[in-house]
Amino acid sequence: MKSNKRSDPNQSTHWHELxxxxxxxxxxxxxxxxxxxxxxxxxxGLENSSxxxxxxxxxxxxxxxxxxxxxxxxxxxxxxxxxxxxxVKIFSTRSGRQWTAEEPPKRKxxxxxxxxxxxxxxxxxxxxxTVKDAFxxxxxxxxxxxxxxxSNEIWAFIGIxxxxxxxxxxxxxxxxxxxxxxxxxxxxATMAKNxxxxxxxxxxxxxxxxxxxxxxxxxxxxxxxxxxxxxAQLRICYTPGESLAVDEQLILTCDCCNFHQYIPxxxxxxxxxxxxxxxxxxxxxxxxxxxxxxxSETSAxxxxxxxxxxxxxxxxxxWINTDRTVTTDNYFSSVELGEELLGMNTTLVGxxxxxxxxxxx
Numbered sequence: 057m058k059s060n061k062r063s064d065p066n067q068s069t070h071w072h073e074l075x076x077x078x079x080x081x082x083x084x085x086x087x088x089x090x091x092x093x094x095x096x097x098x099x100x101g102l103e104n105s106s107x108x109x110x111x112x113x114x115x116x117x118x119x120x121x122x123x124x125x126x127x128x129x130x131x132x133x134x135x136x137x138x139x140x141x142x143x144v145k146i147f148s149t150r151s152g153r154q155w156t157a158e159e160p161p162k163r164k165x166x167x168x169x170x171x172x173x174x175x176x177x178x179x180x181x182x183x184x185x186t187v188k189d190a191f192x193x194x195x196x197x198x199x200x201x202x203x204x205x206x207s208n209e210i211w212a213f214i215g216i217x218x219x220x221x222x223x224x225x226x227x228x229x230x231x232x233x234x235x236x237x238x239x240x241x242x243x244x245a246t247m248a249k250n251x252x253x254x255x256x257x258x259x260x261x262x263x264x265x266x267x268x269x270x271x272x273x274x275x276x277x278x279x280x281x282x283x284x285x286x287x288a289q290l291r292i293c294y295t296p297g298e299s300l301a302v303d304e305q306l307i308l309t310c311d312c313c314n315f316h317q318y319i320p321x322x323x324x325x326x327x328x329x330x331x332x333x334x335x336x337x338x339x340x341x342x343x344x345x346x347x348x349x350x351x352s353e354t355s356a357x358x359x360x361x362x363x364x365x366x367x368x369x370x371x372x373x374x375w376i377n378t379d380r381t382v383t384t385d386n387y388f389s390s391v392e393l394g395e396e397l398l399g400m401n402t403t404l405v406g407x408x409x410x411x412x413x414x415x416x417x
């Protein structure tokens with residue numbers, strides 16, 4: 057079968073000339089490369105330096121890999137020793153304590169440090185149906201029976217006190233609360249004003265015959281028994297989680313009291329200082345301790361209890377040796393407190409002031 061293409065007589069001659077020119081250019085480039093004095097010979101010094109630089113770069117790379125592997129395994133294994141020749145920075149403090157910049161190895165969580173208790177509300181609270189039932193879980197009938205009067209009347213008396221606090225009328229005149237102008241008939245419907253004044257005047261929670269002797273050991277003696285009963289009921293109704301928080305609260309009061317505290321950073325400045333221990337996740341109050349200042353009979357044991365570290369340990373005492381974490385602010389946090397709690401299987405988390413002598417400058 058014949059092709060319909062028309063052959064050009066000059067095409068073959070032109071193709072041969074083009075290929076010959078390309079081959080000649082390639083041969084000229086090869087000769088130029090072989091004849092170049094710069095590329096023909098490389099000095100031995102440059103060869104050795106390049107080899108040494110390659111070896112050093114390989115060594116540096118291997119060293120970096122070993123450091124990285126150690127940093128990774130440092131957190132997972134406690135048996136691997138630190139690298140030889142590595143410098144550890146040590147910082148000294150005014151108290152003589154030494155710190156390092158290296159993070160200690162992390163250990164696996166032991167089975168003994170796992171909280172196996174049921175966290176949250178207890179079975180006592182499962183029967184709560186109304187607000188009254190919830191209130192009586194904390195203010196039990198045993199405390200009402202301490203007063204020689206009708207129990208229903210005491211419940212009404214406590215309700216009026218709470219209602220006055222809801223309306224922010226704790227310092228208001230009783231005549232205003234029972235007035236017909238203010239449109240608060242619940243006070244008049246609950247109890248007569250004169251009867252409320254009588255209960256408020258004669259209400260006592262301790263034995264007056266032994267009060268003077270007990271005041272020498274504790275300034276909170278007039279209400280200490282009722283106070284301890286209330287705190288015990290708080291712990292019965294709830295089990296805290298892994299983290300506890302300790303902080304102070306200033307309750308403003310103008311009553312006659314010989315353990316008022318002055319805290320200029322608080323809005324009211326004067327009042328009763330209470331140290332609270334709460335569950336960090338739910339803010340449920342677990343325990344509290346009233347700061348009573350210096351007692352009348354100051355002894356070495358009494359002065360030791362007023363140390364800042366002991367102020368934190370008292371509210372958290374029921375949960376010591378339970379592998380929980382205590383969180384505080386810079387007023388309570390200290391290295392001494394952290395070491396003492398760590399010896400009791402309890403950890404401490406908190407901020408610290410740079411001015412403390414345990415912190416390096």
